[in-house]
Amino acid sequence: MNANPYDFFERIVCINLDSRPDRWKMVCDEFAKAGIQDRVERVPGVNSNKDNKKNLILSVLGIIKKAEQDGLNNVLIFEDDMYFKDYDPHFLQQSIDTLKTTDWNLFYLGANVEINRKFPFQLDPIKIISPWLWKLDMWVTTAHAVAYNRRIFDFVLRNPYVDYSLENAELAINGVYTHMENIDDFLATHVPKKFCVS
Numbered sequence: 001m002n003a004n005p006y007d008f009f010e011r012i013v014c015i016n017l018d019s020r021p022d023r024w025k026m027v028c029d030e031f032a033k034a035g036i037q038d039r040v041e042r043v044p045g046v047n048s049n050k051d052n053k054k055n056l057i058l059s060v061l062g063i064i065k066k067a068e069q070d071g072l073n074n075v076l077i078f079e080d081d082m083y084f085k086d087y088d089p090h091f092l093q094q095s096i097d098t099l100k101t102t103d104w105n106l107f108y109l110g111a112n113v114e115i116n117r118k119f120p121f122q123l124d125p126i127k128i129i130s131p132w133l134w135k136l137d138m139w140v141t142t143a144h145a146v147a148y149n150r151r152i153f154d155f156v157l158r159n160p161y162v163d164y165s166l167e168n169a170e171l172a173i174n175g176v177y178t179h180m181e182n183i184d185d186f187l188a189t190h191v192p193k194k195f196c197v198s
Contacts, residue, residue, distance in 0.1 A: 005093040006036045008100075009076040009147060011067060015059045016080040017045040023080040030083050040078065061157065068153040075148055076109075082144040085110075095132040102129065105152040108136075111143035 006012060014031075016024045024042060031037040046058040060077060067075040092109075099107055127135040148156065 004035050005089050005096055006034060006039065006076070008096045009074055010072045011041070011070075011075045012036060012039050012078070013041045013043045013063055013075065014078040014080055015043050015045045015056070015063075017047055019047070020080065027078070027080045027082060033084050033087055034089070045080075064148055064153055064156050067148070068150075068157065073150045077146055077148070079144040091132060094130070098130040098133040102133075102135075103151070105149050105155075107147040107149070108143045109145035109147070 014024075014027060016027070028037055028040075031040050043059065043063055046055045046062070048058070049055050056079075063075060063077055129135055
């Protein structure tokens with residue numbers, strides 16, 4: 001039996017609101033395309049705030065806290081509105097094989113990158129590590145599948161510079177760390193054919 005590239009991730013979860021069983025059904029069909037339907041754990045999404053971004057952040061923080069408590073080396077978090085586009089397991093394996101040679105914090109399985117949103121004078125916002133992996137120093141949005149490495153768990157959970165309770169805070173969990181100093185973020189990508197989830 002061939003190994004599945006998703007075997008690299010020690011835990012795979014998907015955030016899904018109890019009020020959206022329809023999304024869970026659809027996303028399970030997507031997971032089946034990658035052969036991971038039996039590995040993905042459903043995590044009920046937090047729904048205690050009117051602000052959906054805050055709910056998402058609280059959900060993600062809970063998942064990372066549990067991963068830290070369980071001594072995991074990494075955790076992959078899906079959102080329930082993702083879908084696979086041009087899924088290629090060989091390409092993903094190449095991305096992960098390259099990732100293993102880096103000191104990574106976050107690994108995006110596809111995202112929209114916005115070079116000029118916060119730092120218009122960046123000189124090197126993208127560093128091409130390989131044909132399958134980019135290192136990012138820019139704002140990232142619509143990243144519905146993000147892996148967190150153990151080396152960033154403590155930072156995410158206890159960073160005193162990020163106040164998630166602020167009404168006007170930038171609350172997109174998949175972008176808030178991307179351009180902070182010493183945070184190493186990588187994107188699985190390929191030109192011209194991309195593997196991504198969105």
